[in-house]
Amino acid sequence: MSQPQKKPRLLIVDDNATLVENLTEILEDAGYSVHGHGTCQSALAGAREGFDVALVDLRLPDGNGTELAPQLKEASPDGEVVLLTGFATLESAVAAVRAGACAYLVKPCATQELLVTVEQAMRHVRLHGEKRELSRRAQMAEKLAAVGTMTAGLSHEIRNPLNAAALQLTVLERRVQKLSKDVQQPLLDPLHLVRDEIRRLDHILEDFLQFARPREFQPHPVEVATVLTKVLDLLEGEAERRDVALERQFDSVPAVAGDEERLRQVVMNLALNALDAVGRGGTVRVSCRLEEPDAREVAIYVDDSGRGVPLEVRDRLFEPFFTTKAQGSGLGLSIVHAIVAQHGGTITIEDAPDSGARFALRLPRAR
């Protein structure tokens, strides 16, 4: 799903400090975030943090640009390299192509030419990103389809014997409770373990069924504060048990277009994840606001004071079955993703204002 626009990140790799300074000034004015490096080694370290376009001098103190270019691209595969050369010779053009660069610039280059070349390289970068996103979505759609088919058949088949087992377990528990205290406990412990496991299975089946029951979607105006209040009221007790502060901060916002029950499920899944992400003494904050006075979408944030989500796994979280929890089904966020997409909204993972993760939900206003 779309991430908020970030400034494209450029690397300039040249040992001529004045040139780096000049290029930086021009490119920063044009809206890029620019990082200068004087050596191959320093450039490689910079590239590991990701880059969009690298402008690389052919001759560097500790190597040359044609060798550095493929290494940079390996560090950040969607990035593009533009070689900087002192002379417009056939050799430099050939060197640029061999190094996998998408263009080369002859120094000192005119501002206009510089900007056009970087913009062209950025177009390549966006294309790489779009291609990757498309193939990821295709994979996800495949997985979802597989889940759907499997679910429909299996869930009911499993649920019936599971309910019967749960019922028999209750009968057994009652009978055990009638026994004398000293024999009760050793019997009750394993019994409760089985009961908890049955509950877990039931929870997983419930998640599966969400995919199997694609009810018709008819959006109505939904009051955001009502949805949030209902979810938070339900979670109050659980938060207290875990010694987590559950905060709410609702601005007055317009209604959104959607299905109240499903939106409650979205917020519930996000809030449960947030509760799981923080330890005792942590904080979970749910808030809503308009990010701009005339914004067409209402923003709902679920922030937590946990460890946050590393950039490189953010996309994977929404894949079905991705979980890092021993007891998780890994379906919570894929259900969230499906419901939000159905609403024509977006969900992104950002950094929470005071560390931790922010799940930002943006939903279209009701007309």
Ligand SMILES: Nc1ncnc2c1ncn2[C@@H]1O[C@H](COP(=O)(O)OP(=O)(O)OP(=O)(O)O)[C@@H](O)[C@H]1O
């Ligand atoms: N607020 C968060 N902070 C850090 N990591 C998170 C957060 N929310 C989700 N995650 C990560 O995303 C994974 C997937 O979440 P998801 O809700 O899809 O499944 P789950 O919580 O593991 O299982 P389920 O929700 O089905 O019980 C989690 O296992 C966790 O690693």
Ligand SMILES: [Mg+2]
């Ligand atoms: Mg979850």
